[in-house]
Amino acid sequence: MTAIADPAATRTAALKAPRAASGRPRRSPAALRLQIYHHVVLILGSLLMCVPIAVAIMSSTFDPVVIHSEGLQIGWGDRFVETYRTVLFEGSGFTKEIDGMLMLGNSMVLGLGFAFGKIVVSMLAAYAIVYFRFRLASLCFWVIFATLLLPLEVRILPSYEVVQSLGLLNTYTGLIVPLIASATGTFFFRQFFKSVPDELLEAARIDGAGPMRFFWDILVPLSKTMMAAIFIIMFVVGWNQYLWPTLMTTEEGYFTIVRGIKQIMQVFLGANIPDYNEALAMAVLAMAPPALVVMIFQSMFVKGLVESEK
Amino acid sequence: MKKVQFNERWTPWLLLFPQLSIVAVFFMWPSGQAVLSSFYIEDPFFGRSVFVGADNYVDAVTGSAYARSAWFTAGFTAAIAFFSLAIALALAVSADAVLRGRGPYKTALMWVYAIAPPVAGLIGVMLFDQHIGPLTDFAALLGWDMQIGVDYADTAVAMTVVATWKQIPINFIFFLSGLQGIPRALKEASAIDCRSPARRFWTITFPLLAPTSFFLLVINITYAFFDTFGVIDVMLKGEPGNNPVSLVYKVYLDGFRGQDIGGSSAQSVILMLAVFALTVVQFRLIERRVHYA
Numbered sequence A: 001m002t003a004i005a006d007p008a009a010t011r012t013a014a015l016k017a018p019r020a021a022s023g024r025p026r027r028s029p030a031a032l033r034l035q036i037y038h039h040v041v042l043i044l045g046s047l048l049m050c051v052p053i054a055v056a057i058m059s060s061t062f063d064p065v066v067i068h069s070e071g072l073q074i075g076w077g078d079r080f081v082e083t084y085r086t087v088l089f090e091g092s093g094f095t096k097e098i099d100g101m102l103m104l105g106n107s108m109v110l111g112l113g114f115a116f117g118k119i120v121v122s123m124l125a126a127y128a129i130v131y132f133r134f135r136l137a138s139l140c141f142w143v144i145f146a147t148l149l150l151p152l153e154v155r156i157l158p159s160y161e162v163v164q165s166l167g168l169l170n171t172y173t174g175l176i177v178p179l180i181a182s183a184t185g186t187f188f189f190r191q192f193f194k195s196v197p198d199e200l201l202e203a204a205r206i207d208g209a210g211p212m213r214f215f216w217d218i219l220v221p222l223s224k225t226m227m228a229a230i231f232i233i234m235f236v237v238g239w240n241q242y243l244w245p246t247l248m249t250t251e252e253g254y255f256t257i258v259r260g261i262k263q264i265m266q267v268f269l270g271a272n273i274p275d276y277n278e279a280l281a282m283a284v285l286a287m288a289p290p291a292l293v294v295m296i297f298q299s300m301f302v303k304g305l306v307e308s309e310k
Numbered sequence B: 001m002k003k004v005q006f007n008e009r010w011t012p013w014l015l016l017f018p019q020l021s022i023v024a025v026f027f028m029w030p031s032g033q034a035v036l037s038s039f040y041i042e043d044p045f046f047g048r049s050v051f052v053g054a055d056n057y058v059d060a061v062t063g064s065a066y067a068r069s070a071w072f073t074a075g076f077t078a079a080i081a082f083f084s085l086a087i088a089l090a091l092a093v094s095a096d097a098v099l100r101g102r103g104p105y106k107t108a109l110m111w112v113y114a115i116a117p118p119v120a121g122l123i124g125v126m127l128f129d130q131h132i133g134p135l136t137d138f139a140a141l142l143g144w145d146m147q148i149g150v151d152y153a154d155t156a157v158a159m160t161v162v163a164t165w166k167q168i169p170i171n172f173i174f175f176l177s178g179l180q181g182i183p184r185a186l187k188e189a190s191a192i193d194c195r196s197p198a199r200r201f202w203t204i205t206f207p208l209l210a211p212t213s214f215f216l217l218v219i220n221i222t223y224a225f226f227d228t229f230g231v232i233d234v235m236l237k238g239e240p241g242n243n244p245v246s247l248v249y250k251v252y253l254d255g256f257r258g259q260d261i262g263g264s265s266a267q268s269v270i271l272m273l274a275v276f277a278l279t280v281v282q283f284r285l286i287e288r289r290v291h292y293a
Helices: A029-059 A064-070 A080-089 A100-131 A137-146 A152-165 A172-180 A184-194 A198-206 A211-222 A224-239 A243-248 A257-270 A276-296 A298-308 B011-037 B055-062 B064-097 B102-114 B117-127 B134-141 B152-180 B184-193 B197-227 B229-235 B247-257 B261-292
Strands: B040-042 B049-051
Touching: A029 A276, A029 B064, A029 B102, A029 B117, A029 B152, A064 A276, A080 A100, A080 A276, A100 A137, A100 A172, A100 A184, A100 A211, A100 A224, A100 A257, A100 A276, A100 B011, A137 B011, A152 A172, A152 A243, A152 B011, A152 B197, A152 B247, A152 B261, A172 A243, A172 B011, A184 A224, A198 A211, A211 A224, A224 A276, A224 A298, A243 A257, A243 B229, A257 A276, A257 B117, A257 B229, A276 A298, A276 B102, A276 B117, A298 B102, A298 B152, B011 B040, B011 B261, B040 B055, B040 B261, B055 B064, B055 B261, B064 B102, B064 B152, B064 B197, B064 B247, B102 B152, B117 B134, B117 B152, B117 B229, B152 B197, B152 B229, B184 B197, B197 B229, B197 B247, B197 B261, B229 B247, B247 B261
Parallel strands: none
Antiparallel strands: B040 B049
């Protein structure tokens, strides 16, 4: 995709459908019909993506008894403040010591720690691979590359045993560091550094800059946008981790909010009239921070996603 | 690599140290352990390991549960890839062609990317619930009595719907980016030569998107294999019973619930080989993609 990304062509307003033969800017009936078709498709698509979430948000504001007898609700119930206060501040789980705020805090630690750790570790590694001539450089590259082949899910049991034998169960280190092992970030920064002109390094060396000086004064400032894009993507990926936190954290004090979904499902099963509203409120709290991040930084996020997969 | 490089002896190793140590401890060690223990049977009571050669592999592959899970995974993957790619492509074509409101549409169509699979699974459980689920009510109107968690096929359908829905945004983002990468001159030329938009799509745009589609196909297969764990786990409500499970979920079930470490490891290794093959295919396709451009 590298070569087709001609910046002048990315704006495709040019596809203003077949213009009338005279070249007048007025659109023909056929073009108008086509526009209407596109709008219908997009509206249906937007409904498909947004209505399930809207129903979840709206239902979370109703009384569970109402939901139980009448099904999921559309509209705005009277339980909004009460439900969210319960979920955020009142203890749940076995020990009754863990509330929504604590889980949101743990998720924040995981999301930020994962994004930050990944960027630091992978930038340093990519810098070494691209800018240094040393023996075994290509071996290092292939070793790191191998991690892309095997996601954590396929080696989940031995990974658990390793973390257990290191005594890292129920710690933030054990939660975050094994997830950083996959080298997606390293590859992204490697691609990016390779696209930085060689002249910059030549000039820096003539001026007497050493490797650390070059990294801090030239490479880091140049990579700022890329770092921000990767940070956003990695934050969302980290926040949304499920399997690893589920296995790793048995103490409720370390539960993330996404991990808490599993917990709530188990409480949910035993109940006569389950607290549908609280389960949905929990889901809303679990999705809100990453969703807001994606919406606010949309263009940066899309750029990072598309570029990093090249 | 760069033509100009630093020639230092220790600095690169210092820079690589964090990455390499994490890879060694949390990747190579467990992966090696998985391969190793796939050849042993561990005795849970005495803690002894007995070398059994390829027995674990034979047992894993010939078990009826494995075949069932493999068939489910194949169907699940094919359905997710087909439906989410088709829907995302239709949406991307329209989002590329529409003249007004592209921004809001884009946001509405892509933000679901941020939702974690288990959260999507929880909402799916609610929507397909026997008592409160509107989708179950809708199915009942069509004369279909959906019983999620009880009926194998119904559960499989519900999981597929949720997992497909969750995957639409990422496909949409890449298709839209692919469409916007098609040179303007080509689009204009095709608009002059061919008046039928449908035909223009199938003869010009679709072939030009082929590299993006192949690439996305691999992404979707990987997603269906691994990232759907959360959807499956939540939708099963932790009770696999007679319900459909993917191969990755089975690795987890046999290893953590069944305590069958050898069998679980053997299944892990089989999956590793599958992913390895998939990655090789992906890289060959990426090479080809450059030729297209």
